[in-house]
Amino acid sequence: MPANEMKSASRDSAKLMNRSDLCRRLVEKLVHEEAVVGGIGHTHFDLWASGQRPQNFYMLGSMGLAVPIAFGVALAQPQRRVFALEGDGSLLMQLGALGTVAMHAPKNLAIVVFDNGVYQITGSQPTLTSYRTDLVAMAKGAGLAQSAWAADEAHYDRLVDAALKAEGPWFIAARTDAQPPAGVTERDAAKIRGRFMQGLGVSR
Ligand SMILES: Cc1ncc(C[n+]2csc(CCOP(=O)(O)OP(=O)(O)O)c2C)c(N)n1
Numbered sequence: 001m002p003a004n005e006m007k008s009a010s011r012d013s014a015k016l017m018n019r020s021d022l023c024r025r026l027v028e029k030l031v032h033e034e035a036v037v038g039g040i041g042h043t044h045f046d047l048w049a050s051g052q053r054p055q056n057f058y059m060l061g062s063m064g065l066a067v068p069i070a071f072g073v074a075l076a077q078p079q080r081r082v083f084a085l086e087g088d089g090s091l092l093m094q095l096g097a098l099g100t101v102a103m104h105a106p107k108n109l110a111i112v113v114f115d116n117g118v119y120q121i122t123g124s125q126p127t128l129t130s131y132r133t134d135l136v137a138m139a140k141g142a143g144l145a146q147s148a149w150a151a152d153e154a155h156y157d158r159l160v161d162a163a164l165k166a167e168g169p170w171f172i173a174a175r176t177d178a179q180p181p182a183g184v185t186e187r188d189a190a191k192i193r194g195r196f197m198q199g200l201g202v203s204r
Contacts, residue, residue, distance in 0.1 A: 008148035012132045014175045015152040019114045020182040024050040034081040039066030041087035041121045043183040049183030054199030058185045062155045064094025074109040081108050088115040102143030110170035112161035139171040149170035
């Protein structure tokens with residue numbers, strides 16, 4: 001993609017956007033049965049609310065597993081584009097995954113982090129990104145060269161378009177506001193797993 005589109009905003013200059021809106025924008029672009037893994041926290045709520053595609057997986061219980069799960073899907077199905085949507089708190093709990101993704105460098109994987117600076121779902125306790133921690137700098141340090149802060153919605157759209165077309169791995173970070181999610185995921189883990197496996201065409 002043109003270098004100016006990949007150019008990252010700084011965390012401080014990045015516009016505060018809305019996670020529900022950003023989820024919807026991403027899901028609306030999906031026309032090739034791309035897999036999307038929503039992390040624990042409000043991320044999977046907004047993924048659910050943006051349309052219950054069978055290729056969506058909603059992580060109900062474990063922090064930081066959106067990236068490892070999406071990474072596994074990307075390795076198992078290299079023809080399919082895969083997105084991991086994760087919150088900052090959860091990503092911080094499983095940072096080593098970024099280095100693992102960089103090492104294997106799956107071309108079909110994109111990580112999108114919604115950084116609201118808090119563990120919103122458990123009461124908005126501040127995460128490290130409320131202080132000095134910059135997740136794009138961390139991703140670059142882990143070896144993910146194609147990492148950027150989305151400056152605003154238009155830039156976010158271009159970054160997602162790039163992740164749908166060009167070779168990854170990608171790391172797209174967006175600063176998000178304190179609005180509640182647009183819905184609540186049905187809490188039936190077996191159903192979620194079964195539907196996802198069907199969506200990926202791997203059900204027995
Ligand atoms: C190991 C572990 N510690 C704590 C929790 C409780 N917990 C669930 S979600 C969450 C916060 C998630 O924060 P973030 O990923 O930033 O998402 P947000 O809620 O801000 O959307 C916490 C602390 C947990 N599920 N697992």
